[in-house]
Amino acid sequence: MPSNTRLRVAIVGAGPAGIYAADILSKTDLDVDIDLFERLPAPFGLVRYGVAPDHPRIKAIIVALYKVLQRGDIRLIGNVDFGADVDLAELREYYDAIIFSTGAIKDADLPIPGVELDGSYGAADFVSWYDGHPDVPRTWPLEAQQVAVLGVGNVALDVARILAKHVEDLMPTEVPDNVVEGLRTSPVTDVHVFGRRGPAQVKFTPLELRELGHVPDVDIVVYPEDFDFDDGSEEAIRSSNQTKQVVKTLTDWTLREESELTASRRIHLHFLHRPVEILGADGKVTGIRTERTELTGDGSVRGTGEFAEFDVQAVYRAVGYFGSPLAGLPFDEAAGVIPNDGGRVLDNHGRHIPGTYATGWIKRGPVGLIGHTKSDANETIRHLVDDVAGGAVPSAPKRDPRAILERLEADGVPFTTWQGWELLDAYERSLGEEQGRERIKVVPREHMTEISRQAHAPA
Numbered sequence: 001m002p003s004n005t006r007l008r009v010a011i012v013g014a015g016p017a018g019i020y021a022a023d024i025l026s027k028t029d030l031d032v033d034i035d036l037f038e039r040l041p042a043p044f045g046l047v048r049y050g051v052a053p054d055h056p057r058i059k060a061i062i063v064a065l066y067k068v069l070q071r072g073d074i075r076l077i078g079n080v081d082f083g084a085d086v087d088l089a090e091l092r093e094y095y096d097a098i099i100f101s102t103g104a105i106k107d108a109d110l111p112i113p114g115v116e117l118d119g120s121y122g123a124a125d126f127v128s129w130y131d132g133h134p135d136v137p138r139t140w141p142l143e144a145q146q147v148a149v150l151g152v153g154n155v156a157l158d159v160a161r162i163l164a165k166h167v168e169d170l171m172p173t174e175v176p177d178n179v180v181e182g183l184r185t186s187p188v189t190d191v192h193v194f195g196r197r198g199p200a201q202v203k204f205t206p207l208e209l210r211e212l213g214h215v216p217d218v219d220i221v222v223y224p225e226d227f228d229f230d231d232g233s234e235e236a237i238r239s240s241n242q243t244k245q246v247v248k249t250l251t252d253w254t255l256r257e258e259s260e261l262t263a264s265r266r267i268h269l270h271f272l273h274r275p276v277e278i279l280g281a282d283g284k285v286t287g288i289r290t291e292r293t294e295l296t297g298d299g300s301v302r303g304t305g306e307f308a309e310f311d312v313q314a315v316y317r318a319v320g321y322f323g324s325p326l327a328g329l330p331f332d333e334a335a336g337v338i339p340n341d342g343g344r345v346l347d348n349h350g351r352h353i354p355g356t357y358a359t360g361w362i363k364r365g366p367v368g369l370i371g372h373t374k375s376d377a378n379e380t381i382r383h384l385v386d387d388v389a390g391g392a393v394p395s396a397p398k399r400d401p402r403a404i405l406e407r408l409e410a411d412g413v414p415f416t417t418w419q420g421w422e423l424l425d426a427y428e429r430s431l432g433e434e435q436g437r438e439r440i441k442v443v444p445r446e447h448m449t450e451i452s453r454q455a456h457a458p459a
Helices: 016-026 045-049 061-070 088-094 123-130 154-164 177-184 206-212 231-239 241-254 372-389 403-410 418-434 445-456
Strands: 007-012 032-037 074-077 097-100 120-122 146-150 190-194 218-222 265-270 273-281 284-295 301-311 314-317 344-346 352-358
Touching: 007 016, 007 088, 016 032, 016 045, 016 061, 016 074, 016 372, 045 061, 061 074, 061 418, 074 403, 074 418, 088 097, 088 403, 097 372, 120 123, 123 154, 123 177, 123 314, 146 154, 146 301, 154 190, 154 206, 154 265, 154 314, 190 284, 206 241, 218 241, 231 241, 273 301, 284 314, 344 372, 352 372, 418 445
Parallel strands: 007 032, 007 097, 032 074, 097 352, 120 314, 146 190, 146 314, 190 265, 218 265
Antiparallel strands: 273 284, 284 301, 344 352
């Protein structure tokens, strides 16, 4: 590209991955304009819509992301849906390079019989509901007394905890009003969490697990027969302080007397149980069948042929997230990612598509914590900088920064801006202040957009 022009870069996705990438790019030696596109009216992605409302410590990551965007050198363009409001060919007209950081928002498949039954839910949809995502229904069918949660990661713990927690204990958080109304009438008494491997193989983080034990009027029930440790387990405990802490917390819970378990609600943690079928009658969930597994010596498991059935009226599948294809881009259907080499997007022949990059979960898959996206972004931006230096980034023909906004306005796309987010942020905080809470989320997209768009109204 010409040496006398500023590099123009679009980043698609304003969650942590996109904001980290924008921040890192802005601090390079490149003379660069950065536009951060987001399909929702508000930024922050997974932190706003994927972290349980009763985890303010993790929500505090928003403070760091907020400071990045507040500087004013990165332009936020929200409420713009890639593939609908803009496409790849059009972005290439306005930007020299495009970085995709769209994350992974769908549930991974769980191919077992009964998964289609009424009462079988993906955890991602439930998380979006209790986090007030504007694109999911306002209500959720909370009618089950006994519930199964399949999976042993932090999302499974979040789902189990939100289901079991008394709604009064969620009131200090930013939980939306419609979620409060739904949870208030839930008849749940028991939530069963199932994992196919042993206690040393779970993916819980120590803090998340310890917090589970402090939920008011909710007992944690574990089963000594589910505790088995093979050589692989012992090695995992020796080599990882995190695993050691998790195993200690779980083991301590086995030492409690049954007389100590007096809460009105219970979360049961079952290990060495592989879900094999969701049971049903008349099209509705009535239970879950599991196969007992055993450790094989290296931390993996095999089936024993011994089966158990548990009466439940709802099943939540928390077995991981999965990426979604993006219009005009190659997609790895097996891994749920954009094919790439260190963040350089590859075509179907394995060649780098000039000026096209990926970062975050859409680059590497939905593994790791939010902080891991920083190293992802560093790698991607390093390759982008190298490509610019090597003349491998094409130059976009339309270089006026106002041009893309004028095009969106002309087509009636009600985009939002950073100033609009500040208005929405202040409004949500004012709603919370009336009830002695930090904020109450606005849920309907049209209401979010209306508030945010006041930043565009004539004075």
